[in-house]
Amino acid sequence: MSTLVIAEHDNSTLKVSTLNTVAAAQAMGADIDILVAGANCGAVATAAAAVLGVGKVLVADNAAYEHQLAENISLLVAEVGAGYDNILAPATPNCKNFLPRVAALLDVAQISDITSVESADTFQRPIYAGNVIATVQSADAKKVITVRTTAYDAAPGEGGSATIESLDAVHDAGLSSFVREEVAVSDRPELTSASVVISGGRGMQNGENFKLLDGIADKLGAAIGASRAAVDAGFVPNDMQVGQTGKIVAPDLYIAVGISGAIQHLAGMKDSKVIVAINKDEDAPIFQVADYGLVADLFEALPELEAKL
């Protein structure tokens, strides 16, 4: 059995979500190759070749793949993936964008967001915002799968010595083009891979007050997140959203501030190792999942916490 893992990267660095996906591939017990599709992405290929347990790194280095346009990447992955039993990618916004196209091109189902490999054809995945875990069995000869990265510890990124092979095939579907990107530059760790996350909710009252989280995040090396309520209210941008329809996180420490704990939010953070909730409403559902709950006015508790860390 053979598995193709699709690398998540930004043309210069290999993202850790790729390593989580390799770990899931190892749980399936197959030979593993990695596909790196991008432009001027040689450094990514080198990093991928160092991942322990990988046989071959296939590199498609072409301007058509620079911005990960789904129309182009999906054609490439469907072509390369035709020779594999399994195609795995991390459930990141980027891979979620193109992998279902791959499944449709291959006329097979996609199994989204798996959290466990039960056997070669049977997997577990959360549905209904994680309120239910479904076990699903695939009848397809070829499995196309996205992996919930928080469910797997990263495979070692060093110690491997995979061979690197260049792919010449260029697929440009001619349906789409890149216009621009506005990506906020931040010194903070990425939400999905941070070991500490502090998130604010509607209780923060406005976007300005999110600054109260900055000092604590600085001291803890934390990423800053938000609930959907805070995003809906326009306090902060949507890429900070933790929850069913936002990012799924599972840090060592998750601090929920002014978040009531709607099921959609819990779906995105309840697998965190330690959960702290700070909320002035002692009946807030967030306290049902919190290891440590502090019933307090966040405008008093946050400055005090920052001072005492």
Place this chain on the structure above:
Amino acid sequence: MKVLVAVKRVVDYNVKVRAKADGSDVDLNNVKMAINPFCEIAVEEAVRLKEAGIATEVIAVSVGDKSCQEQIRTSLALGADRGIQVETGGSVEPLVVAKLLKGVIDKEQPQLVILGKQSIDGDNNQTGQMLGALANMGQGTFASEVVVEDGHVNVTREIDGGLQTVRLTLPAIVTTDLRLNEPRYASLPNIMKAKKKQLDVYTPDDLGVAVTSHLTQVKVEPPAERKAGIKVADVDELVDKLKNEAKVIS
């Protein structure tokens, strides 16, 4: 320009769904159903395109048994012009939904197809992208802004760390994210009017699609429960517990 909007009937987002005791499926008895929130945003966007004079007709389509006509009527009350139900007698997999929608595209020839990015029951996030591949159209997924120009659509997308804008040749697929718009409420007169709007029913046969099944749900179960935690008295106790009991900060 014709705009096709796909809508799905799902459990209301406020309902906490549970697995049945025998693990055979989720318990949906006497549960409130609604239009999937992302699909509602899709309908709103299509209706705004019509109000802006860009769209000439908005068609709402849903795949499912007869009960999904309720969500089609909701879409009609929000401003869609007519509806299509594809009768499947129950839930089908995203790939099949995409094939059925491709069949509807072939009949209706819309310039733009708008779907929700994911439904809050299956949480698959697949149908729009699959439809893009099957119809050989460009896609703007997780959209936060849609601007239609001559022969093209510019879609601004929610990506890791910010926003990306792509330019797609029409016809094209858009899937909605939550900041695209805020859906309106249907007025009572519009709800009454919606009852009289045209709603056609197709079978998969009419669309030349075989309903297949690639996945079997073996069982469903509740997720592992978290152990109940404690309430701390003040910030001092919280910091102490995090340092000395949980050992997650130093």
